[in-house]
Amino acid sequence: MxxxxxxxxxxxxxxxxxxxxxxxxxxxxxxxxxxxxxxxxxxxxxxxxxxxxxxxxxxxxxxxxxxxxxxxxxxxxxxxxxxxxxxxxxxxxxxxxxxxxxxxxxxxxxxxxxxxxxxxxxxxxxxxxxxxxxxxxxxxxxxxxxxxxxxxxxxxxxxxxxxxxxxxxxxxPQYYPDDMLTDQPEKFLIREIIREKILLLTEEEIPYSVAILIDKFEDKQQLLKIMASICVERDSQKGIIIGKQGQLIKQIGTQARLELEQILGTKIFLELFVKVFYKWRDKPSIIARLGYNKESY
Incomplete structure (x- = not known):
């Protein structure tokens, strides 16, 4: 038909x-x-x-x-x-x-x-x-x-x-299979869900200068192990994301993990770190490393 x-x-x-x-x-x-x-x-x-x-x-x-x-x-x-x-x-x-x-x-x-x-x-x-x-x-x-x-x-x-x-x-033609919702890989989805939680939980200063880097991705039986870096532009932003006694980064990780488990249908171990890349939004090489390049579109 x-x-x-x-x-x-x-x-x-x-x-x-x-x-x-x-x-x-x-x-x-x-x-x-x-x-x-x-x-x-x-x-x-x-x-x-x-x-x-x-x-x-x-x-x-x-x-x-x-x-x-x-x-x-x-x-x-x-x-x-x-x-x-x-x-x-x-x-x-x-x-x-x-x-x-x-x-x-x-x-x-x-x-x-x-x-x-x-x-x-x-x-x-x-x-x-x-x-x-x-x-x-x-x-x-x-x-x-x-x-x-x-x-x-x-x-x-x-x-x-x-x-x-x-x-x-x-x-x-039918370009994609019926059971396919998006062409984005799992790593993209993981980065985006982590970034979403940061946008929702932080103040105005943070959202536009944050990006996510997947450092380790191990798909084991019934467990997905992820290590990811939250990349910011200034040391002060690093402190904000970590939060008092590490409470905010823990909250970001918990919310992201729970949603990813629901979406991906598997148990997830998620560990987050914060790295500072000074003025990364003005550096094409770092922009590309963070997943924003001509291959993205």
Whole structure:
């Protein structure tokens, strides 16, 4: 039986709900989610399957004004994703103003001769009148292929969004097996879950200057042994992550281990250390060593 298949890029500035939408559509966690901007750093593929279609979603980093080499890498990942996609979903929260960053992204996307669907998110937070006002504002900025309002957390219009996407796909191959949710390896998932716990448990200073390095990975019978380094840019950040009498790093490790055990379905021994790489976000060689390089997208 022939199916429809294709690639859909999820775009937008930081912290507009791209990863949340992907996880909701797949009914599984394939991308980490926090309330802090720039949570996603790599392009993450997630695969939606039903009897009539396969949609390969590509969650991208939030495009932003970059001050480091790391930020330039993230923007490059996001924009390069659109070169090999069939449809672009541009996400914009209904309760936030349209800013220069939004306009910059739209201008960049106009070069792509493919459908651009505006997904107005978080509609459960405003009245219908306010929603109509926001849609009218967007219509003045760009002529989108279609505009659809959704609430991912309330599951409003998610099925309608999927139906809309299928209408823009053509008959094609099944690119990935039915039982595959993402193409990211286990080590990537482990790094991301550890980083998520750090983002959730630390203050504003830490999130953007932290990365995870897997030092040891032993897959033994019924036990996965992991040693990982939490990499920061300054000695003061190292002290913050370790915490008073090592309490914070212990909490990070416990939360990460419990979630990874649930996701991977095995017992895990996780040991965490903290290393300082001074100004690593401006050093391409260290960025690549930490898993952020051209092989990532």
């Amino acid at each position: 022939a199916i429809k298949s294709g690639f859909v890029a999820i775009m937008g500035r930081p912290n507009v709900g791209k990863s949340t939408l992907l996880n909701i559509i797949l009914n599984n966690k394939v991308a980490i989610v926090t309330a802090k901007a720039q949570t996603t750093r790599n392009r993450i593929k997630g695969f939606y399957n039903d009897k009539e279609s396969q949609i390969v979603f590509m969650d991208t980093p939030g495009i932003h004004k970059s001050h480091h080499e790391m930020g330039k890498f993230m923007n490059k990942v996001a924009l390069s994703t659109t070169k090999a996609t069939d449809v672009i979903l541009f996400l914009a929260p209904v309760n936030e103003r349209i800013g220069d960053n939004d306009r910059y992204i739209i201008k960049a996307l106009q070069e792509r001769e493919i459908p651009i669907i505006l997904v107005v998110t978080k509609i459960d937070l405003v009245s219908k009148g306010d929603l109509m006002v926001k849609i009218a504002e967007w219509e003045k900025i760009h002529q989108f292929t279609v505009i659809i309002p959704i609430s991912a957390l309330k599951h409003q219009n998610i099925d309608e969004l999927l139906t809309l996407l299928k209408g823009h796909l053509i008959e094609g």
